[in-house]
Amino acid sequence: MTRKALVFYGGWDGHEPGPASEIAAGLLAAEGFEVTREEGTAILATADLAGFDLIVPVMTMAEPEKEEVAALTAAVEAGTGLGGFHGGMGDTFRKNTDYQFMVGGQFVAHPGNVIDYRVEMAAPGDPLLAGIGDFDYRSEQYYMHVDPRIEVLAATVFSGEHAPWVAGTRMPVVWKHRHGEGRVFYSALGHKAAEFEHPQMKEILRRGLLWAARDAA
16 A cells, blocks of 8 residues: 655745755655645645654744644654654744654754764664764754653764853754654754755655654564
8 A cells, every 4th residue: 555645844945845845755755655745734734644654844933723733743643653854843833842742852053053063873773774874964953952752863962162061962863752653753954955965864864754654664
């Protein structure tokens, strides 16, 4: 049976939600998913979200209706997967703590804005990271408030150059966990659509989305 995915997008234009959502949808289509790509959040309240095996938000700083977020969280709790990247998932509904509880973290800062930093594998034995070692990356280095329950797959260490008081802080970059019956995957990488040209970033996200989808092998 063909698995179905919903990619909803919008919000702050700086994250290029249109192009980024097209790339995410293309990754899933290449894996055999039937993909619905929809602008805005209204579909969360109007569609049967239980009919999707995976939902991918590419939406930053939106202010949804309460029933929209309630429908999304209910679907994930019942088994629909949730996966995404950067502010498109880590800063989607800034004022909604139910959503943040489900994601496992929330963006709060990126000292220095776009900088060079190192991404280190925190769980090299995990199948999602097989064959992928530590790598250099140029983007916003996300400082996040995170749930201690998440399973951290990759992390980064803040140098303190741009915010001396956080020097040496080791921050999760990629994680997974469960919310109810649903699988949740998040990667903080992907500020601009062009970052999908980075092979490790793209491959980690591809694997993570496949893992999060319901009935994933």
